[in-house]
Amino acid sequence: MSIALRGVTKQFGQYAAVENIDLDVPTGALMALLGRSGSGKTTLLRIIGGLETPDQGQVLFDGQDATLWPIGDRKVGFVFQQYALFRHMTVFENVAFGLKVKRRGERPSAPAIRTKVQELLALVQLSWAHDRYPAQLSGGQRQRVALARAMAIDPKVLLLDEPFGALDSQVRHELRRWLRRLHDELHFTSIIVTHDQQEAIEVADTVVLLNQGKIEQVGIPDEIYDLPRSAFVHRFLGQVNELPVLLRDGRAYIGPIDISAAAEVQTGSARNIALIRPHEIEVGQASAGWPATVLAVRVIGPIVRLDLCADDRPIHEPLEAEISRERFEAERFTIGQRVGMRFRRWQVYPAAA
Amino acid sequence: MGRLLLIVTALLFLCVFLVLPLLVVFAQALAKGFEVYYLAILAPMAWAAVKLTLLVAAIAVPLNLIFGVAAAWAIAKFNFRGKSALITLIDLPFAVSPVIAGMIFILVFGTHGWFGGYLRAHHIRVVFAVPGIVLATMFVTFPFIARELIPVMQSQGKDDEETALSLGATGWQTFWRVTLPNIRWGLLYGVLLCNARAMGEFGAVSVVAGHIRGVTNTMPLHVEILYNEYNYTAAFAVASLLALLALLTLAGKSILEWRQPELRHAVRRPRDRTRRAYS
Structure with missing residues (x-):
């Protein structure tokens, strides 16, 4: 099912949680709503699911106005960060809940319910746990039960609110990949809310970045990472180094590096900043590029992070560079060593007033 | 050494102020033998007081159960204007002296009260009667x-209910199958406390009941009357029944806590952590 939001606004008292949001979620998409807490991402999810009513605007399900549909009629499966499993019910009863509460005419027979629940438990690889209670399961297992329970009603949309937020990073990583596979197999439309840019990029095929109740950018993960439309998006999606862009004699510089050739700088009077990701800094011999001193070296598995103090820059604002382990093994940078920096890529934005 | 001193002090205090009086009640009640005890308890007036007390508790507790759940639900699961005022209002009976509570009802329903004329015209007795x-x-x-349930419900949040609704459950199904099982231990505990207090209430009831023997005398009032008549044995006999009811309530509470250790602690902690510890 496709979902569309048209001019959706929701206020909580004086505070605008979401403002005039337009968004299209095509059928079968796996979309991530990404943002800090308070960005309005959860409110948006709850509006789609029918847990909140927008003050203005429309929610369309397959083109039909669903703004005021009751939750139960929307056929949405919800998965919450804290699992929200019914703790007095076994895993089996939890998954069967959505089938057992159906009206008499629509309710499947007991054996049909049993079969369906067993299928779902097999799908989430928890067949062995059907008579356990939630308290007896680990976090990752509980979240899989929650997912099976949501899928029991054959939802047309799956809404996941920070589903992996309460899990440790190992389990989180596994579940993300598993969710992605499940989605590819079953083709339902899914929307996942997260504050973790890595999660959004890893799992979703479209990322919507929200900031203060408004959409900053919508795009596929690569695009949103490589071509951020604003400094906010650029900063949000990963580590960045920020350097002022200096204008001299009609030419633009980052430190001593002339970037005028890239020609994307308006040489007006506005102040500009350049954002450079750590892996976009090339570190080489001191003779070439912007001379700098190595302040710190940290080996983190396959990558090595260097803190560099560029000449003419304050020492308490070092730049962060990332190089591959192989390159590090070849060059053997040490603390105090003089090196030269070059920038492989950068993006220039007007500095915030 | 310091620890021992503390423990001894606490125990001594408990003995003098709690255990000793309780023992005295039973000792006094049985001072003249079992026969006198039975006679005192089975006296028609005493028996009427017991029945009235049970009747009052049987009406008041279920009604407070319904109001308490409704109020706790509203406060814990919804945001609305005047919520903090409602919370304060719920605490009002704790703050107001029971005597004043009784006076309020006399003022409202008494012969010279706001509705006095209307009630008399329709032959409805409220004050000096069971209502x-x-x-x-x-x-x-x-x-x-309500006080017992609010923290339980608040700590549980709305996720369970919202999930049930999204799975197609109606409001009633959600309440009976999800909310009620989630709060059952807290609810039982609240009901027990409410019941104990309902049976033991003296001040407010004393004002509105009018002390009509065999008609509007509850057990605490009956104890007072007997005591004022220097009929100590009978007074302590009825008092011992009341004390017994209180002890039964406490026993019930202990059994609940023993069966459900999370009851007291889970209430104020995020549920998952306690759950994990529990598993």
Whole structure:
């Protein structure tokens, strides 16, 4: 099912949680709503699911106005960060809940319910746990039960609110990949809310970045990472180094590096900043590029992070560079060593007033 | 050494102020032998007081159960204007002296009260009758269930209910199958406390009941009358029954806590952490 939001606004008292949001979620998409807490991402999810009513605007399900549909009629499966499993019910009863509460005419027979629940438990690889209670399961297992329970009603949309937020990073990583596979197999439309840019990029095929109740950018993960439309998006999606862009004699510089050739700088009077990701800094011999001193070296598995103090820059604002382990093994940078920096890529934005 | 001193002090204090009086009640009640005890308890007036007390509790507690759940639900699961005022109001009976609570009902329903004329015209007796006693008891015991449930419900949040609704459950199904099982231990605990207080309430009931023997005398009032008549053995006999009811309530509470250790601690902690510890 496709979902569309048209001019959706929701206020909580004086505070605008979401403002005039337009968004299209095509059928079968796996979309991530990404943002800090308070960005309005959860409110948006709850509006789609029918847990909140927008003050203005429309929610369309397959083109039909669903703004005021009751939750139960929307056929949405919800998965919450804290699992929200019914703790007095076994895993089996939890998954069967959505089938057992159906009206008499629509309710499947007991054996049909049993079969369906067993299928779902097999799908989430928890067949062995059907008579356990939630308290007896680990976090990752509980979240899989929650997912099976949501899928029991054959939802047309799956809404996941920070589903992996309460899990440790190992389990989180596994579940993300598993969710992605499940989605590819079953083709339902899914929307996942997260504050973790890595999660959004890893799992979703479209990322919507929200900031203060408004959409900053919508795009596929690569695009949103490589071509951020604003400094906010650029900063949000990963580590960045920020350097002022200096204008001299009609030419633009980052430190001593002339970037005028890239020609994307308006040489007006506005102040500009350049954002450079750590892996976009090339570190080489001191003779070439912007001379700098190595302040710190940290080996983190396959990558090595260097803190560099560029000449003419304050020492308490070092730049962060990332190089591959192989390159590090070849060059053997040490603390105090003089090196030269070059920038492989950068993006220039007007500095915030 | 310091620890020992503390423990001894606490135990001594408990003995003098709690255990000793309780023992005295039973000792006095049985001072003249079992026969006198039975006679005192089975005296028609005493028996009428027992029945009235049970009747009042049987009406007041279920009604407070319904109001308490409704109030706790509203406060814990919804945001609305005047919510903090409602919370304060629920605590009012704790803050107001029971005597004043009784006076309020006299003022409202008494012969010269606001509705006095209307009630008399329709031959409805509230004050100095069972309805007044029930009202006064309900007023005094109102906070027990709501107070017990609000933190439980708040700590559980709305996720369970929202999930149930999204799975297609109706409001009633959600309440019976999800909310009620989630709060059952807290609810039982609140009901027990409410019941204990309902049976033992003296001040408010004393004002509205009018002390009509065999008609509007609850057990605590009956104890007072007997005591004022220097009929100590009978007074302590009835008092011992009341004390017994209180002890039974406490025993019930202990059994609950023993069966459900999370009851007391889970209430104020995020549920998952306690759950994990529990598993």
